[in-house]
Amino acid sequence: MERVLPFRWDEGEGVFWLLDQRRLPLEEVWVPVRTAKEMAEAIRAMVVRGAPAIGVSAAFGMVLAHLRGEDPVEADRLLRQSRPTAVNLFYALDRMRPHWGSAEGSLEEAKALWREVEETEGAISRHGARVLRGQVLTHCNTGPLATGGFGTALGAILEAHRQGRVTHVWVDETRPYLQGARLTAFELMKAGVPATLIADSMAGFLMAQGRVDAVIVGVDRMALNGDFANKIGTYALAVLARHHGIPFYAALPLSSVDPNLPTGEGIPIEERPPEEVLELKGVRLAPLGFPAYHPAFDLTPHRYLTGIVTEKGVLYPPFDEALRDALGLA
Ligand code: MRU
Numbered sequence: 001m002e003r004v005l006p007f008r009w010d011e012g013e014g015v016f017w018l019l020d021q022r023r024l025p026l027e028e029v030w031v032p033v034r035t036a037k038e039m040a041e042a043i044r045a046m047v048v049r050g051a052p053a054i055g056v057s058a059a060f061g062m063v064l065a066h067l068r069g070e071d072p073v074e075a076d077r078l079l080r081q082s083r084p085t086a087v088n089l090f091y092a093l094d095r096m097r098p099h100w101g102s103a104e105g106s107l108e109e110a111k112a113l114w115r116e117v118e119e120t121e122g123a124i125s126r127h128g129a130r131v132l133r134g135q136v137l138t139h140c141n142t143g144p145l146a147t148g149g150f151g152t153a154l155g156a157i158l159e160a161h162r163q164g165r166v167t168h169v170w171v172d173e174t175r176p177y178l179q180g181a182r183l184t185a186f187e188l189m190k191a192g193v194p195a196t197l198i199a200d201s202m203a204g205f206l207m208a209q210g211r212v213d214a215v216i217v218g219v220d221r222m223a224l225n226g227d228f229a230n231k232i233g234t235y236a237l238a239v240l241a242r243h244h245g246i247p248f249y250a251a252l253p254l255s256s257v258d259p260n261l262p263t264g265e266g267i268p269i270e271e272r273p274p275e276e277v278l279e280l281k282g283v284r285l286a287p288l289g290f291p292a293y294h295p296a297f298d299l300t301p302h303r304y305l306t307g308i309v310t311e312k313g314v315l316y317p318p319f320d321e322a323l324r325d326a327l328g329l330a
Pocket of ligand 1: 049050051052086139140141142143146147151152153179217218219220230231296
């Protein structure tokens with residue numbers, strides 16, 4: 001299967017190249033990142049996005065800080081401030097901290113993080129494929145572009161399609177940033193998977209018609225009880241799926257679980273510029289001067305989940321016990 005990755009590492013030059021996801025799917029433009037400061041800005045501006053991809057990029061940001069002689073304390077601070085919700089950013093930066101003083105150590109750790117993304121997502125895809133069948137609906141973008149590996153929710157969909165289990169994918173456009181329309185559609189097309197784009201508001205109608213057999217989404221941060229933050233619109237899908245008796249799964253590496261949070265209440269939800277709601281590619285949609293609100297993520301309570309797909313298998317309720325067990329916590 002053709003897989004487009006969101007970044008590549010040029011070891012000779014010490015440059016991390018990002019595929020500019022703001023320009024996809026119409027243009028494939030690669031952006032060189034040479035410093036941690038530039039990396040923090042690229043993450044903030046959504047040149048690279050998706051929880052695991054942000055984590056790997058931040059780790060390489062610390063490698064670049066070392067190569068370019070930036071102060072590691074300042075580099076770490078800038079990267080931590082780039083986006084608030086996906087815990088993978090903080091997980092990756094915590095992993096890099098013991099290697100601040102060593103060029104070799106920090107590069108090895110960043111590469112190990114990237115390798116782990118690949119390995120865990122291979123397992124997530126295999127486990128997730130077993131619970132999917134027929135027509136599947138997904139939200140946002142959770143494929144290789146969002147991770148640097150095989151993808152989480154979309155990885156499972158791609159594997160289930162390869163096995164002949166999934167026949168068709170409904171792709172939520174994912175207003176307002178359109179990750180579904182721009183990125184998931186791009187990835188499914190490259191993979192040759194039959195799929196159809198819908199506006200987010202159409203999901204309930206399709207469910208009522210019996211045309212959705214399962215919903216699977218990714219995760220930006222999960223609490224220890226299974227509550228999770230994901231792209232805005234996920235909560236509405238979860239409620240709709242429950243109402244229609246449709247299985248609803250979240251797929252994530254266990255590194256997306258925040259071991260410090262007992263419930264989802266403490267998850268910081270990013271607010272993005274209202275212009276992203278008010279405008280489309282610079283074209284104004286609403287009357288000038290009209291206000292808009294743009295929370296980029298929402299919170300889905302664990303009670304709406306049928307199962308949690310992880311690299312250690314699919315977890316079922318009670319999720320607090322299952323997650324603690326999978327994480328090896330007492
Ligand atoms: O704002 P984004 O594009 O970074 O949001 C991405 C998502 O919400 C994904 O669903 C999530 O990161 C999981 S990616 C495997």
